[in-house]
Amino acid sequence: MGIATIAVYADQDMAAPHTREADEALSLGGDDAASTYLNGEKILAIALETGADAIHPGYGFLSENSEFARAVEDAGIAWLGPASSVIDALGDKIKARRVAEACGVAPVxxxxxxxxxxxxxxxxxxxxxxxxxxxxxxxxxxxxxxxxxxxxxxxxxxxxxxxxxxxxxxxxxxFVEVARHVETQSARDTHGNFHVISTRDCSVQRRNQKLVEEAPAPFLPEGAHETLVNASRALFEHVDYVGVGTVEFLLEPDGNIWFLEVNPRLQVEHPVSEEVTGIDLVREQIRIAQGLPLTTPPEPRGHSFEFRVTSEDPSKDLTPTAGRLDEVHWPLGPGIRLELGIDQGDSVQTAFDSMIAKIIVTGADREQALARSRRALAEFSVQGVATPVPVYQDIINDPDFCGVGGFNISTRWFETTFMPTHDYSDLAVPAEASSTADLPRQTYIIELDGRRVSLTLPAGMFNAPAAAAPRPPQPLRSAPRRAGSSAIQAGPHQGAPGDIVAPMQAIVVALAVSEGDQVEEGQLVAVLEAMKMEKPLLAPRAGTVRSLSIKQGDTVTAGTRIANIATEEEAE
Incomplete structure (x- = not known):
């Protein structure tokens, strides 16, 4: 479209792909979400300083923040999302339920x-x-x-x-125990034109976060597609929604369809809708903001899957992990599309989301898309961090998922049916494979007055004189661990009787006890958060909180002692 782009970045993202692809990249001057991607004042100041005409909401962070959208509107900059008033009405899930009830759409x-x-x-x-x-x-x-x-x-x-x-x-x-998660990729323009670009199924989830998505939603019962389209249109028209968004529903086995929420932004899984229609959704967002009519989408053709590649360890119940992508081989070939957040040589941080890439695979029909997906996932390899790709390989070969006559998947299937029957303990990454020691580089990214600059210099120029040759990357797979061995292999503290230890690198977001408190077995002690996943830590036994080794807001590493619970005998 001939539009120049300006990227913003946190300190650790200075060399991220999005900064390299933009025409210009400016620093937000921080290393956590609050001071960077959630800092609307900084982002708006950069937009004004650079003379930006528009701000794209992206997804996550401020994309559903109506106050930020309103500030952008008030500054005279185009907001490439729905109006702040619409985000007010739909971004809040309680208000969204009321909207649904008002326009005849049944919420859960x-x-x-x-x-x-x-x-x-x-x-x-x-x-x-x-x-x-x-x-x-x-x-x-x-x-x-x-x-x-x-x-x-x-x-x-x-x-x-x-x-x-x-x-x-x-x-x-x-809580709807057994249901599919289906959604519509919807869009509406300033002329009142409304279209569902495609349906999607996002039922493969763990901890309420999507893992594998596909378009169009397969095996819908008779009449379901029409119900989804009509409900989505009613919601968009009721609030005068102008822009691109997603309406999410639960589909029960008996055919009941319940409204969940509207995501007033672009979804992570939007590429599968683009692949089966040929519609560029970001381009549509810009066209809508320009007052142009929507592109009329064709009927979906073919089938597309998206696999979220995250730095989550299957051997530790998909716990987020940090490390560096020492060596990566991305799949290539017909029907394969890659969207990368980081690439070979980059480090995975715990401050933000654990997703490092998306692998999108498209075929002429679902069967071909599955066949191509099997090949693409088999071609993918990474050294330095664990990913759930081996899990995805098993999912797309599971009869519940790939059966030609039906789709025996619900939002609880992964956790209650699939994972209990699969063992990934042999996929643990050795501690040395997660090293973030620098390897010699030829390209250096530096910052001058808050702007990202790339310099190409002779390899090894900044290496220490005594630096040895780079250690060969360690393979992802290691020898199977003995049954009963600890999932936490590294950290400053392995745990004594009564100790509560951090299972991962994380931030302490809540403390529920103080030293000297009496607690019961299973009582909440603290809550950790890493890469959008919250982990409650419970008392392993009844007793007295003898020590608290951390405070709220602290960053801890895997194995760090959080607290110690002493029995009555030990406390004496």
Whole structure:
């Protein structure tokens, strides 16, 4: 389209692919989300300084922040997403439920009001039964979701959410145990034209985060496609949504379709819709902002899968890990598209999302797309970090997923059916393979006055005189570990009786106890967060909190001691 692009970056992303591809890249001057990609003032200041005409929301971070969208609008810069008023109406999940009810679209059975007390939740459970789910109204990407299956789960939730404002950010609804996650890639222009570009299925999930997505959604029951399109159109028209967005639904085996939410932005999985229609969705966002009519999409042709390549370790239940991509081989060939967040030689940090790439594979039909996917995933290899690609290889060969006569997948299938029958303990990455020691480079990225500059210099110019030849990268696979061996192989502390240790490098986002507190076995002690995944740490036994080794906001490494719980005898 002939449009010059300006990238912004956090310190650790200075050499990331998006900065290399942009015409200009400017630093946000920080190394965490709050000071960089969530800092709307800095981003807007850079846009004004550089004379930018528009800001693309991207996905995550500020993409659904109505205050930031409004600031962009007020500054006279085009916001390539829905209006701030629309984000207000749909970005908040409680408001979105009310919108759905107002236009005749059925949300998941629940309460479209903020939770104000435990009694309200218990009253809903009394009428709907277990399980229920408590969700943050501003949650996204699988975050802020607490599944309540028992009184113990409810106790744990309220032990963590004691502040009234925090509690009031949640709402309660029935937890739909067995359902597919289907969605529509929708778009509407300033002329009132509305189209569903394609449907998608995103049912392969873990911890409420998508792993494998595909378009169009396969094996829909009769009438479901029409219901999805009509519901999506009603929602967009009711709030005068102008732009590209995704409407998410749950599809139960009996055919019931429940509205989940609207994502007023581009989704991570949007490439599969592009692949089966030939529609460039970012181009459509720009055209819509220019007041041009939508491109009428053709009927979807072929089938497309997207596999999220993350730095998550299958041998540790897909726990996020840090490290460096010492050597990478990306698949190539017909129907294969790659979208890279980092590349060979780059380091994976824990400050942001764990996704490092997307592998998109398209074929003439679902069967061919699966065959190409098997080849593409077999061709992929990486040394230095663990990824879930071996898991994906098993998924696309599982009869529940690839059966030609049906689709026996639900949003709980991966966790309750697939993972319990698969063992990935032999995929542990040796500690030395995660080394982030620098290897000789020929291209150096430096910063001058906040701007990224690339310099090509003789290899080894900045190496220490005593530097040895680079150590050969270690292979991803190691010898199988003995049954019962610890999943945490490194860290400053391996754990003594009563110790609670960090299972991964993470940030301490909450502490629920103080030194000297009495705790019961299973009581919440702390909550860690790494790459959008929250991990509650529970007391391994009843006793007294003898020591707390960390405080809220600390960054800890795998194996670091968080606390020690002493029994009555030990405390004496």
């Amino acid at each position: 059975p629940g309460v479209s009001e903020p939770v104000t007390s435990r009694e309200e939740v218990e009253a809903f459970i009394a009428s709907a039964g277990y399980p229920v789910v408590l969700k943050r109204a501003d949650g996204g990407g699988g975050r802020g979701i607490s599944i309540i299956r028992s009184q113990a789960d409810l106790d744990l939730f309220f032990a963590r959410h004691t502040d009234a404002s925090d509690l009031g950010a949640h709402f309660v609804e029935r």
